[in-house]
Amino acid sequence: MASISAASDAGDIIVRIAKVSLTAEGKAVLGDRPVYDLSVIAGESTISTFGGGSVRISVPYVLQAGERSDAVIVYHINSTGSLDNVRGNYNAAKRTVDFVTTHFSQYIIGYNQVSFADVPDASWYSHAVGFLAARSITSGTDAEHYSPNAAITRGQFIVLLLKAYDITPDAIAADNFADAGNTYYTNYLATAKRLGVATGSGDNQFQPDIQITRQELFTLLYRSLVALGELPSEKTAATLAGFSDAGQIAGYAQEALQALVERGVVTGANGKLNPKEVTTRAEAAQVIYNLLSK
Template identity: 30%
Template sequence: MTNSPNPNRRRRLTADELIAIGVALAGIGTVFFWGLGQKYQPMFQGAMSSLNNDNSNRQVGVLGNRNIYLNRERRTIADSARVETPPSAPSAPPATFVPPIVKTVEVPVVETPKTVVPQVVTPTKVSVVPAFTDVPKQFWAENYINELQKRGILDDFGDGKFDPSKEITRGEYAKMLDRAFADKPVMMATSKFADIPTDYSRKEAIDKSVQLGFMTGYSPTKFFPNQPIPRYQLQISLAKGLKLAVPTSTGQVLSKFKDADRMPKFAKDKMAAAIDAGLIIKDKDTNLLKPVANATRADAAALIYQSLVKEGKIQPQK
């Protein structure tokens, strides 16, 4: 008996069939996973948009609308032709308004040069009064007296006379000092000397001579304005008032004069300072000071003239 094939028995798949099935499954899986990776988009959305927006482009084809494929081609062409424009540079901030600079031009002022007139300062005024009529020519103090008289330093004692050989009083000498050193300021005060009346003509001159240090009273209340002055007192008064320096060797300066020891000891330093500064009475006896002899008006004129030379206020005698 021959065995006939069992109709219920399954036929085995051949190798070719298995390969075909594997390829089909692989293709389906590929399509499936690709679809999952895309954003959800209804099919034919592009075609429907084209149909709604532009009916003039509608063309019926096998699948209904050819614009689907045309739009895809257009997007592809547009994407390929797109040129990326570089990012625009940040716009500059708005310009701040700067007001115009107004320059001030300074016009130089041309000053007219001033004419400088040199001023001649004279320490003592020059008078126009004539020379004293009683000062003889070739008198030893003639030049001293005439120069001081022109400057108004000496008094006219009446009728144009000076009487140069007459003894000078303390009041008269104070008046000569006041005029000769009028540029030295002082605080004027009422004199406390009881022997000077308030209406005395030389009262202010005495006050000034005391304040400047030229003269002193014999006591706090006595000045003796009408008393003659010894010669040494004229010289030490000028040494004190002009603040002359005492030489280092007083004895050497005074040793040139035979009668230097006749003056008081307190007066020797100031006497040496006066002689060292050129304040000396030059008469016939050149080696004698005659310190205790009463001074004359000519003696006072000569010493005051030499003091003004020392101060640079008058030219020395040639």
């Protein structure tokens, strides 16, 4: 609102949400998908950015025959004409697609179903994996398999976490962990270190190829949510005292698990948190999905 009121032009303020059509080239790639052109005009000036503020958008959408809700995604047409993924999801209760943007332009309601042979539709992690894969946040271990029961490593989780929150890794890893190497997670680790998300395991080591435990994962997740201002504000009545194995939680993970349990991000299983157990790829996907799909 401050950005709009700061416009120098006098006259009416007009907010437009117009449904437009894809170009022939766009239809060849995406099919005949809904496109919305969002704009704010103050007098004669078009305001496209909001000085760090954000706008929540809901547009009507009815699932087409055979469509899965987790594969409905939002694209933004950037200044070069390419497509960028926008954080958003299908709201079944309202039959809308909801997303958040910091700028107005054209947005496409797309569809990108990604299936894996080892992720049955009836599995508890099916929607989570489908949701993340549709948005290129996660990928399979090969073209046909996700390997949901395989353990996820510390380096893999950092990449998943930063992708989930649209954090582009630093192009140059100026200050990194000594064991960051030169591989797919190298620049992601440097970015996580700079943001204070990852502090390592001592002696400037991160141990990226070690399987990550549940308490390590939740600690990294908590630090990320705090650093990004994404920690949910609404709390439940749940506390660590409600879990029989709360005494096994390491000191460094106490604050993180308490905060995530209170906010319903972590619910445990059979009255336990199992803080020292390694985390599977399916479990990691489910945790991220629970946050992004709200």
